[in-house]
Structures are given as C-alpha cells and as structure tokens.
Amino acid sequence: MGTPAKETVPEELRRAAGEERVGRPGPADVVDGGAPRWVARADGTDSAAAILRVAAEHGMTVVPRGSGSKLDTGGPAAEVDLLLDLSAADEVLEHAAGDLVVRAQAGARLRDVQRVVARAGQQLSVSDPRPTATLGGVIATGTSGPCRQLYGGVRDLLLGLTVVRADGTVARSGGKVVKNVAGYDLGKLFTGSYGTLGVVTEAIFRLHPLAGERRWVAVRVPDPESAAEAARLFRVCQAAPSGVELDRPAGGEGITVCAELEGRVGATAHRAEELARSFERTLGTAAEVLTRAPEWWDELPHESGGTLLRLASAPADLGELVELIGRVEREHGVSLALRGAAGLGVLYGAVPAGVAPESVARLVEGVRAETGRLAGYTTVVHTPPRVKELVDVWGPVAAGVGELMRRTKERFDPEHRLAPGRFVGGL
Amino acid sequence: MESGALTPPARQEPRGDLDGCTARLRELLGRESVITDRQRVRTYECDGLASHRTVPAVVVLPENAEQVRAVVATCSAHGVPFVARGSGTGLSAGALPRSDGVLVVTSRMRRILELDVANERAVVEPGVVNLDVTRAAQPYGYYFAPDPSSQQVCSVGGNVAENSGGAHCLKHGFTVNHVLAVSVVTPDGQEVELGGHAREAPGYDLLGAFVGSEGTLGVVTSITVRLLRVPESVRTLLAGFPTTDDAGAAVSAIIAAGITPAAVEMMDALSISAAEQAVRCDYPEGAGAVLIVELDGPHAEVEHTFTEVSEHCVAHGAFEIRTAADERERALIWKGRKSAFAAVGRISRDYIVQDGVIPRTALPEVLRRIAELSASSGVRVANVFHAGDGNLHPLVLFDGSDPGETERAEEVSGAILDLCVEHGGSITGEHGVGADKVRYMGRMFTPEDLDTMQSLRCAFDPEGLCNPGKVFPTPRLCGETPGRRRGVHPLTEAGLAEQF
Ligand SMILES: Cc1cc2nc3c(=O)[nH]c(=O)nc-3n(C[C@H](O)[C@H](O)[C@H](O)COP(=O)(O)OP(=O)(O)OC[C@H]3O[C@@H](n4cnc5c(N)ncnc54)[C@H](O)[C@@H]3O)c2cc1C
Ligand SMILES: Cc1cc2nc3c(=O)[nH]c(=O)nc-3n(C[C@H](O)[C@H](O)[C@H](O)COP(=O)(O)OP(=O)(O)OC[C@H]3O[C@@H](n4cnc5c(N)ncnc54)[C@H](O)[C@@H]3O)c2cc1C
Numbered sequence: 001m002g003t004p005a006k007e008t009v010p011e012e013l014r015r016a017a018g019e020e021r022v023g024r025p026g027p028a029d030v031v032d033g034g035a036p037r038w039v040a041r042a043d044g045t046d047s048a049a050a051i052l053r054v055a056a057e058h059g060m061t062v063v064p065r066g067s068g069s070k071l072d073t074g075g076p077a078a079e080v081d082l083l084l085d086l087s088a089a090d091e092v093l094e095h096a097a098g099d100l101v102v103r104a105q106a107g108a109r110l111r112d113v114q115r116v117v118a119r120a121g122q123q124l125s126v127s128d129p130r131p132t133a134t135l136g137g138v139i140a141t142g143t144s145g146p147c148r149q150l151y152g153g154v155r156d157l158l159l160g161l162t163v164v165r166a167d168g169t170v171a172r173s174g175g176k177v178v179k180n181v182a183g184y185d186l187g188k189l190f191t192g193s194y195g196t197l198g199v200v201t202e203a204i205f206r207l208h209p210l211a212g213e214r215r216w217v218a219v220r221v222p223d224p225e226s227a228a229e230a231a232r233l234f235r236v237c238q239a240a241p242s243g244v245e246l247d248r249p250a251g252g253e254g255i256t257v258c259a260e261l262e263g264r265v266g267a268t269a270h271r272a273e274e275l276a277r278s279f280e281r282t283l284g285t286a287a288e289v290l291t292r293a294p295e296w297w298d299e300l301p302h303e304s305g306g307t308l309l310r311l312a313s314a315p316a317d318l319g320e321l322v323e324l325i326g327r328v329e330r331e332h333g334v335s336l337a338l339r340g341a342a343g344l345g346v347l348y349g350a351v352p353a354g355v356a357p358e359s360v361a362r363l364v365e366g367v368r369a370e371t372g373r374l375a376g377y378t379t380v381v382h383t384p385p386r387v388k389e390l391v392d393v394w395g396p397v398a399a400g401v402g403e404l405m406r407r408t409k410e411r412f413d414p415e416h417r418l419a420p421g422r423f424v425g426g427l
Numbered sequence: 428m429e430s431g432a433l434t435p436p437a438r439q440e441p442r443g444d445l446d447g448c449t450a451r452l453r454e455l456l457g458r459e460s461v462i463t464d465r466q467r468v469r470t471y472e473c474d475g476l477a478s479h480r481t482v483p484a485v486v487v488l489p490e491n492a493e494q495v496r497a498v499v500a501t502c503s504a505h506g507v508p509f510v511a512r513g514s515g516t517g518l519s520a521g522a523l524p525r526s527d528g529v530l531v532v533t534s535r536m537r538r539i540l541e542l543d544v545a546n547e548r549a550v551v552e553p554g555v556v557n558l559d560v561t562r563a564a565q566p567y568g569y570y571f572a573p574d575p576s577s578q579q580v581c582s583v584g585g586n587v588a589e590n591s592g593g594a595h596c597l598k599h600g601f602t603v604n605h606v607l608a609v610s611v612v613t614p615d616g617q618e619v620e621l622g623g624h625a626r627e628a629p630g631y632d633l634l635g636a637f638v639g640s641e642g643t644l645g646v647v648t649s650i651t652v653r654l655l656r657v658p659e660s661v662r663t664l665l666a667g668f669p670t671t672d673d674a675g676a677a678v679s680a681i682i683a684a685g686i687t688p689a690a691v692e693m694m695d696a697l698s699i700s701a702a703e704q705a706v707r708c709d710y711p712e713g714a715g716a717v718l719i720v721e722l723d724g725p726h727a728e729v730e731h732t733f734t735e736v737s738e739h740c741v742a743h744g745a746f747e748i749r750t751a752a753d754e755r756e757r758a759l760i761w762k763g764r765k766s767a768f769a770a771v772g773r774i775s776r777d778y779i780v781q782d783g784v785i786p787r788t789a790l791p792e793v794l795r796r797i798a799e800l801s802a803s804s805g806v807r808v809a810n811v812f813h814a815g816d817g818n819l820h821p822l823v824l825f826d827g828s829d830p831g832e833t834e835r836a837e838e839v840s841g842a843i844l845d846l847c848v849e850h851g852g853s854i855t856g857e858h859g860v861g862a863d864k865v866r867y868m869g870r871m872f873t874p875e876d877l878d879t880m881q882s883l884r885c886a887f888d889p890e891g892l893c894n895p896g897k898v899f900p901t902p903r904l905c906g907e908t909p910g911r912r913r914g915v916h917p918l919t920e921a922g923l924a925e926q927f
Contacts, residue, residue: 096786098786098787098788099786099787100682142627152600153627155635163879171876171879171880172876173876173880175851175871176786176851177817177852177856178816179816179856179857180784180852180853180856181590181860182868183860183868183871184880184883186636186879189632189635197631209685209687210685239725240724264732271728310627312625312628313625314624315546344627345625345626374624375625376624379629394630395629397630400613400619400620401619401630402630404619408883411886411905412879412882424631425630
C-alpha cells in the first residue's frame with residue numbers, strides 16, 4: 001500500500017481541511033474492523049476537493065464516510081490511509097417547494113431532509129431511513145425502502161450530483177430540473193458505487209407530495225407458493241401499492257405479505273378496504289387493513305454480529321426464491337429471518353450471530369449457486385471479517401459487464417485509491 | 428417534418444480503411460444489406476432535424492443482433508466510425524451520419540422477442556416502434572409508459588438512446604425508468620447485457636448511465652422494457668385561460684395541492700391558432716392559453732382529484748372547461764396538442780423546434796422574456812410545453828428565403844436556451860444534444876464536468892468510433908490509463924474474486 005510521507009501529510013491535510021478537522025482515528029473510526037491512518041472531515045465540496053488533492057499527491061487510499069452505518073459492506077478493507085468524513089457537510093441548501101426539488105450536501109441526514117421538505121407537505125420517496133443515514137451514504141449504497149415499488153429507487157429520484165474525483169477535480173452532472181437529458185447521467189453511475197468512483201459532496205433530488213393517508217393490507221399465508229401469489233396480486237392490483245413487502249421470521253411458521261397504499265385522505269382507506277375484500281375473494285385468506293405499518297416494515301432483519309444477505313430473482317420467481325432459501329436452510333441447519341421487497345423479488349435474509357464463519361460461507365455459496373440458477377443473485381451486506389476471507393461478498397458478474405466495470409473504475413480512479421478492492425470483482 | 432436553419436454539410440477527413448471495411452461488410456451481411464449507392468444512401472442524410480445533413484458512406488441494414496455485432500467489430504477492426512439509427516425522428520441530429528463512416532439502421536429489427544406478462548416486461552429488438560409495444564401488451568391490460576409524440580414511428584432503440592419522455596412522464600417518468608435491461612454491442616464488438624432479470628443487482632449501474640447516452644457508448648440490440656398496468660381510470664380536461672400567466676398559476680396551484688397529474692400540457696395563443704388551422708381541434712374561442720390536464724390511477728383517487736383540479740383552474744381564471752366523456756373526446760382534446768409541431772408548418776415556412784427546461788416556477792418570468800425577445804427581434808415564437816415539469820418547446824418561426832431571417836431565428840433560439848440555463852434549467856429536456864447542441868454544452872457544464880462524463884465514454888469507446896461528434900463539444904483523447912497498479916488484492920490472491 002501507499003507509504004505517505006508521514007511528516008508532512010497531517011500538516012498539508014490541516015491546511016486543506018482546517019486545523020480542527022484532521023486527526024488520528026478514534027475508537028469509532030473503524031473501517032470494516034481496521035483503523036485508518038488519518039481521519040479528515042470535510043464541510044463541503046471545496047474542502048473535500050482540497051483534501052483529495054493532498055491525498056492524490058501522496059498516493060493515499062481513501063474511504064468516504066457518511067454516518068458510518070455501512071462501512072463494513074464490501075470486500076475486506078485493505079489498509080486505509082484516510083477516512084474522509086462528510087458528516088459536517090450536512091446542510092440542506094435549497095428546498096424549491098414549488099418545483100418539488102431539494103438540494104443538499106452529502107452529509108445531510110436523510111431524516112433532516114425529510115423534516116425540511118415535510119413542512120411543505122413533501123417527501124423524498126426513499127421511506128424512513130435509519131436515524132443516521134446520510135444522503136451520500138444512501139446514494140453510495142443505493143438503498144431505498146419499500147416505497148421504491150412505486151417511486152423507483154434512489155437512482156430514479158436523483159436529479160443532479162456534485163462529485164469530487166480521486167484527483168480532487170470537482171464535477172457536476174444533471175441539474176435542478178426533473179427533465180434533463182444534457183450529457184451523461186453520472187448520478188446513475190454513482191448510485192450504488194460505494195465510494196469507489198469519487199466522493200459525492202452534493203445532491204439534488206426530486207420530491208413527491210406527502211401522502212395524506214396511508215393504509216397497509218396484510219395477509220398471512222402458509223407457504224412460499226401462496227406468498228408469491230399474494231405478492232403477485234398486490235403487485236398487479238389497480239390500487240397501485242407504494243410497497244409490497246414480505247416478512248418471515250426465523251424458524252417461524254407462515255409468511256406475512258403486506259402492501260402499503262398511500263394517497264388522498266378518505267380515498268386511500270376506501271381503496272384498502274376494497275383491496276382486502278377482493279383479496280379474500282381470490283385467495284380465500286383473511287386480509288387485514290392496518291392504519292399503521294407493521295413493526296417490521298422498513299427494518300432490515302439484521303442482527304448485530306450476524307450476516308445479512310440480499311437475495312434476488314425475477315419478481316415472478318418469488319415463490320421459487322423463497323422455496324430455495326428453505327432448501328438451503330434445511331441443508332445447512334440454519335434458519336434465516338427473511339424480509340424484503342416481494343413485489344420486486346429482492347429480499348434480505350439474516351443469518352443469526354454465532355453461526356461458525358465456515359458454515360456461513362458454505363451457506364452463502366449454496367444459496368448463491370441456487371439463486372444463480374434462477375438468473376438471480378446473492379450478495380452479502382454485513383458479515384464478520386472472518387467470513388469475508390472465505391467468500392466473495394458480491395458474487396460473480398458476467399464477464400463482459402465485469403470488464404466494462406473495470407474499465408470504468410480505471411478511468412475514474414486510475415490509481416485504485418478510492419476504497420480499493422472493496423467493490424464487485426475486487427475493484 | 429420541420430425544417431430549420433441550414434448548416435453546411437459536415438465534411439470529415441476520412442478515418443480508417445473504409446473500402447476494406449465495406450468489402451468485409453458485404454461478405455458478412457450480403458450485398459443487399461450493405462448500401463453504397465449514392466441515391467439510396469442519400470435518403471439517410473438527416474434525421475428529424477433536417478438542417479443538419481451528411482450523406483453516409485455506407486448504410487447497413489442488419490437483421491439480428493449477431494449481424495450488428497459483426498458490423499461493429501468490422502468497423503472497429505478497420506478504424507471506421509459508425510452511427511446507429513432507428514426511425515430517424517430525432518430532433519438533435521443525433522443520428523446524423525458520417526461521410527467517412529457506416530450508418531447502422533435498425534429498421535429490419537422489429538420483432539417483439541418476448542412478452543413476459545408474469546414479470547410485467549417485454550423484450551424487444553431496437554427497431555420496434557414505440558407504440559407497437561403498447562399494442563402488443565394491451566390485450567393483457569398493460570402498456571409501455573414512455574409516450575413521445577412521435578410514438579407511432581420512433582423506435583425503442585432511439586428512445587433508449589435519447590432517454591425519451593412524453594406528455595405522461597410527469598408522473599410515470601422517462602425511458603430510463605422503464606428499461607430493465609439492454610443488450611449492447613460495445614465499440615470493440617463485444618455483446619454485453621446491462622441490467623438483467625433480477626432487480627438491483629450489485630455493481631456500477633451501467634444500464635442507467637447508458638440510457639440517454641445518445642448512441643455514443645454502443646449499439647443496442649435488444650431492450651427489456653417494464654410494462655405498466657393500464658390504469659383503472661383516466662380523466663382528461665381542457666381548460667381555456669385568458670393568458671399563459673393564468674394557466675401557469677393554475678398549474679402551480681395544482682402541484683402545490685399535492686396532486687401529481689399524469690400530464691399537464693400548455694399551448695399559447697399562437698400555437699393554438701396554428702393547431703386550429705391544421706386540425707380544427709376546436710379549442711375554446713379566444714383563449715390566450717389552454718391547459719390539458721390528465722389524471723390516471725385508481726378510480727376513487729382520480730374522481731376525487733379531478734374535481735379539485737377543475738376548481739383550481741376556475742379559481743385561476745379558466746373561462747371554459749371541457750372534460751372528456753369517452754375515449755373519442757379524449758383523443759379530440761389531445762389532437763391539437765399532438766399535432767402542434769407539424770401545425771406550425773401551416774403558419775410559417777420554416778421553424779425551429781426548441782427544447783429547453785426551466786424550473787416550473789420560473790415559467791411566467793421566462794415566458795415574458797421570450798415574448799420580449801420575440802418583440803425586439805421581430806421573430807415570432809409559438810409556445811407549446813410540458814407545463815408540469817417546465818419542459819418548453821418554443822417554436823421559432825421564420826422564412827428561410829428571406830435574407831438574414833435564418834440567422835435572426837437562430838439567435839432567438841439560442842437566446843432562449845441561455846434563459847433556461849440562467850434560470851437553473853437545461854438546454855434539453857428530451858430531444859438530446861446530438862450534433863445540434865454540442866455548441867451549447869459549455870453553457871451548462873464546465874470543461875471538468877464534460878471531461879468527467881467523457882471518462883465513461885473512454886471506458887466504452889476509447890477509439891472514439893461510436894457516433895463521434897455528438898454530445899461533447901471537444902472529444903477527449905482517451906490515451907492509455909495511467910494504471911499505477913497497487914498490487915494484487917488479497918481476495919484475488921486467495922482466488923475468491925476475479926480481477927477482470
Ligand atoms: C428506507 C431505508 C431503510 C433502512 N433500513 C435499515 C435497517 O433496517 N438497518 C440498517 O442497518 N440500515 C438501514 N438503512 C440504512 C442504509 O442501509 C445505509 O445504512 C445508509 O443508507 C448508509 O448511510 P450512511 O450515511 O451510514 O453511509 P456510510 O455507512 O457512512 O457509507 C456507506 C458506503 O457509502 C460510502 N459513502 C458514504 N458517503 C459517501 C459519499 N459522500 N460519497 C461517496 N461514497 C460515500 C462509504 O464509503 C460506504 O462504502 C436503511 C436505509 C433506508 C433508506
Ligand atoms: C413530431 C415529433 C415529435 C416528437 N416528440 C417527442 C416527444 O414528445 N418526446 C421526446 O422525447 N422526443 C420526441 N421526439 C424526438 C424523437 O422522436 C425521439 O428522440 C425518439 O426517441 C427518436 O427515436 P428514433 O428511432 O427516431 O431515433 P433516431 O432519430 O434514429 O436516433 C436518435 C438517436 O438514437 C441513437 N440510436 C438509435 N437507435 C440506436 C440503437 N439501436 N443503439 C444505440 N443508439 C441508437 C442514434 O444514434 C441517435 O443518436 C419527437 C420527434 C418528432 C419528429
């Protein structure tokens with residue numbers, strides 16, 4: 001790894017970021033179990049650029065951080081020279097309510113953004129985040145909540161982006177308007193890129209009107225096949241649900257499938273009742289209308305110290321997906337808590353803490369082979385470091401696509417200094 | 428089709444071994460699929476923007492993905508530039524050919540390969556006409572949401588390249604929100620699939636970046652599109668207002684009330700009168716502006732909201748409101764709007780279709796400035812726009828036979844784009860940059876911005892053979908990547924991850 005000249009680096013970083021904003025790592029400054037050499041805090045695009053220029057000069061490896069909740073996602077972190085923290089770049093810069101657009105710094109917490117825009121009766125349609133999640137983290141991980149069934153994912157809501165490249169160059173793409181096809185849409189490329197192409201410093205999102213009323217229609221079914229049928233009925237029903245989720249507790253009997261409806265006051269409650277009744281007619285199962293989301297809604301099933309998997313198939317293969325997970329569970333004698341976007345065919349599966357790393361690794365390989373047969377995939381979101389030594393957390397990508405990803409990485413970060421080795425295919 | 432200011436045909440210094448390339452293409456595709464006859468290739472000299480013309484050296488008509496792959500690989504091997512073309516309705520000269528290159532026309536690739544209703548998607552060849560996807564899906568209660576006004580002719584491959592929108596993208600989004608995967612032949616002749624069966628797969632979202640790249644990253648050979656359920660209820664109204672300001676205020680009120688209509692379209696007096704002459708759409712007499720508002724969704728929601736929308740229109744001065752009672756009346760309401768571009772041809776010998784975007788709230792101010800520009804230059808401007816998202820289509824009218832008028836019209840047209848940029852908008856909302864707007868890119872983006880975008884270009888097309896001269900004002904020389912390697916990653920060493 002790079003061996004930065006230790007004498008001058010802190011000095012130069014301080015000049016770039018400000019006296020108070022550079023230091024040695026504290027106990028909370030951990031990247032996937034390891035400590036970085038330095039921590040620097042940027043409060044905006046300019047200071048992030050200045051810091052990255054110093055890092056470039058000294059060939060330092062850099063990992064950006066929002067609130068740090070997902071820093072352990074990805075391949076094992078090789079030695080990190082610099083942790084670039086963006087939590088001080090936390091301003092909501094502009095809320096153009098009449099245009100349904102918000103512009104904010106990358107370190108702004110999603111929750112704060114929601115609070116600001118809610119005053120004008122608007123929402124950023126990525127559901128309720130963790131209390132700490134930052135915009136930059138949401139973009140870099142590409143995570144959205146159940147409502148992406150209706151509104152699309154982060155990439156579909158992102159209008160404009162300011163990034164700082166590995167060499168400190170500042171670049172913008174997109175803009176402040178919903179409709180815009182001038183130039184390449186780099187927002188898409190950066191969504192889900194886990195800090196490996198550049199550091200996001202500012203983002204512009206489109207907003208939606210805040211729903212006046214929400215209802216949840218839930219059914220409990222005995223097996224994967226009927227869960228898939230329930231999810232299908234929700235997915236194609238004319239009530240246009242904003243989310244279609246599934247929950248199956250570990251070792252639990254039965255699966256809950258639940259659809260969220262949102263819309264105007266009065267009309268939504270009515271729609272929910274109608275949907276529940278039509279469900280009972282078609283499925284012959286009782287359907288319940290809830291005025292609050294089920295407790296598990298919007299929560300990942302993860303348990304600290306355990307392993308969290310993301311498992312996906314085409315939406316219509318949901319039944320087989322749940323079925324195959326069951327087979328793998330039986331084979332490995334481990335039972336997963338299963339939850340996620342049944343309408344999209346993307347589920348999270350939680351392996352409890354305490355399962356031996358070797359067993360976790362074998363289970364991942366097993367389930368990956370099976371999802372592969374469905375033209376789906378299995379990736380590991382969280383897992384103890386030891387498991388990462390045994391199994392590739394991302395899984396394979398088709399050769400041609402992998403080659404394009406590699407070429408993209410090389411053009412954006414030719415020296416492989418941004419979160420090196422942590423992304424798909426060891427990028 | 429609309430005409431416009433004539434730019435002299437681009438002459439390019441020939442690149443690569445064109446003769447060798449052509450000979451090889453004939454071997455691969457057969458003589459009848461490779462056209463070099465001057466008369467015949469001339470029919471492809473321009474797309475929907477006829478002011479840019481270049482006669483291509485060679486036109487090929489591949490019939491399947493494998494032939495496209497072979498064509499691109501051959502061009503690449505001979506260093507010959509190539510340009511893809513769908514139906515040629517593009518309005519930014521994106522499909523403008525190269526005089527030293529090959530034009531790859533997808534008009535023989537019009538098969539719908541798969542209609543997967545269970546997964547609510549269809550797989551189509553790039554030449555499939557947009558509306559044909561909806562026609563195929565309709566019997567199952569589905570449709571393809573992107574609906575450019577050109578949907579009866581434009582191809583899905585063209586839609587992907589331009590990230591096309593339509594009147595209904597206000598609520599339902601653009602092409603990029605409705606494409607799940609594309610098969611692409613990259614400029615080095617490899618076929619790859621971006622996106623896929625399962626959603627949200629890990630890795631860079633190359634699919635998202637590809638859509639809207641205007642044919643500069645590769646040639647699309649198949650597209651998996653998302654199909655939407657035909658909504659339970661659709662309601663359409665037409666409202667006549669004294670002025671565009673009144674109509675604009677009504678739109679603001681509708682949006683502020685938390686309503687997301689499927690479409691909100693506006694036309695000003697001049698475009699109404701053009702449409703009236705062309706198709707007798709019978710819009711409200713004496714209107715300074717009309718609004719078309721369409722709502723779709725669950726029945727109960729739509730009915731409730733529809734009443735509210737009418738009230739907002741009345742409150743902001745609408746003097747006449749018509750609601751469509753059936754599909755026929757709905758078509759009648761849309762007729763004037765859908766024919767607006769062509770209709771302007773009735774009142775002006777030549778015209779430029781401009782495409783710019785502003786934040787919607789800047790509408791009154793920008794329309795006022797456009798009126799001033801028009802008054803001071805003596806160039807008439809008719810306004811048609813997607814009022815919900817601030818996408819303006821000013822139609823700049825002129826008579827090309829009149830000396831100096833062409834230049835004046837071009838000036839006004841460019842000044843309108845400056846207005847858009849000044850107000851934080853964009854130089855194009857749906858027609859793309861193509862060859863036509865490269866000169867304006869610098870007004871919206873810095874050299875660093877453009878350079879960063881071109882990094883992606885270099886990853887796909889380091890030789891710059893794929894639709895060169897489009898989108899970017901100055902091509903970036905890709906060169907070798909510095910590749911200061913940082914050693915082998917531990918995972919690779921352990922044989923767990925492939926280093927590609
Ligand atoms: C609807 C919803 C529900 C959620 N539910 C849960 C849940 O139940 N449990 C849970 O644990 N989490 C949950 N999350 C949180 C989510 O999974 C991520 O934790 C969060 O989005 C990451 O934000 P962060 O600021 O903590 O990012 P970090 O953890 O700081 O960073 C994550 C990754 O992004 C990179 N990164 C961060 N900032 C930038 C930047 N500015 N530029 C470039 N790269 C950057 C980092 O290097 C890292 O690779 C939920 C999120 C949403 C939206
Ligand atoms: C009357 C009229 C109304 C219109 N209304 C709208 C509208 O409402 N909304 C809107 O967005 N647009 C509109 N357009 C513009 C145009 O119809 C769209 O841009 C359309 O998507 C172009 O499709 P095409 O098949 O004609 O593409 P072409 O014009 O043939 O090509 C357009 C671009 O796509 C590239 N391309 C084509 N096929 C491929 C492929 N297989 N692989 C890679 N690149 C490819 C070309 O290289 C070129 O850059 C309108 C045009 C007209 C004439």
